[in-house]
Amino acid sequence: MRNAEFDREKVLRCAMTAFMDKGYGKTSMQDLKAATGLHPGSIYCAFENKRGLLLAALEQYRLDRSIEFAAFFADERPALMQLKAYIDDLVQQCLSCDSSQACLLTKALNEMAEQDAEVQQIIANNLAAWQQALTQVFERAKSQGELTSGRDCEHLARYLAMGIYGLRTFAHTHPNAETLQALADQLYHDICA
Amino acid sequence: MRNAEFDREKVLRCAMTAFMDKGYGKTSMQDLKAATGLHPGSIYCAFENKRGLLLAALEQYRLDRSIEFAAFFADERPALMQLKAYIDDLVQQCLSCDSSQACLLTKALNEMAEQDAEVQQIIANNLAAWQQALTQVFERAKSQGELTSGRDCEHLARYLAMGIYGLRTFAHTHPNAETLQALADQLYHDICA
């Protein structure tokens, strides 16, 4: 007998950032070995292959982001105020220079769309769950009188998701704090006013 | 003496679609040979290497899209009506299943950002030129009284660009005509109303 070896969560988060830095295709097993500290054999033993490591990393990413999201909307402030803080934090993420500026889901979606149907489905499901969580935020805002009752919360959530996708892409070419904040402010205004 | 046999523009457009289908990294020289009909030696003779072919394809893409853009805004209709037609056409592009649903610039930007500074700069310049063209559309709209004089045309162009980036990413997961059109309609409304 022999006990379990490495810290699975830590390994997955290292793999995550490696994939976000270089993309899935350009991240070699050597890169993953360097990033995770695991030798190829161990990776294959634990995750079957490189693609399996990506799938596990995507799942860990979903978990981490889910917890992070919940934390933003856990307090008792008005829903739209929480949303404003969430959006402003995204702007700050976009401004950072490390790999956290990327979103593993959209990065992998852009890279593997039309190439790996299963991965695409997993990513689409994760993004759909995120949009549903945004929908619930809007519904809470509506029930608290922050939004007029006529608004379509699902549509609002889709529009916000679209804006955030666009903001991230925009940030790749114009990592300018004022410009990004102005775009985020108008996005918030167009949705909530 | 002897002239080159192939049609450079046609070759570059074939390379374009190959890159848009698979991404730059996953498009092999064999794929490019199949797509363009050129043997490896000819490609290297004409474009130096695979990266040179990408650079040439990016330039051709810029040219093609520039002409396409001008055609949308060439007639005598009000600028905002032309813009509406332009956005609606983008929605139709997003709904198509072939590689034209992608934008070579954003696809390459997502794949190579932080990896190839020169390519990133070229793409950023192209996207900046596109935004400037959008700015001029808004300025024309303003001078024709379609927009109130207080609006910041550069900001409007950036916001529209952000929305279009987001719409394209969104389309990867929800290729649904009504949903995409509703998002595009609100984007147009938020900008022009």
Next chain:
DNA sequence: GAATATCTTGAACGAACATTCAAAATACAA
């Protein structure tokens, strides 16, 4: 029509890749 300059062809190359596997290391049970 011969000479020549250029392009086309595709086999060959080393490098880098994901993956495998047998040997070495190690922790637990006895």
Next chain:
DNA sequence: TTGTATTTTGAATGTTCGTTCAAGATATTC
């Protein structure tokens, strides 16, 4: 401590990649 089951290790494997280059093909020139 000894035996054993499991993990860790990293060199070896076969494949695929971008790239090269010398031989063959062909248009142009004289």
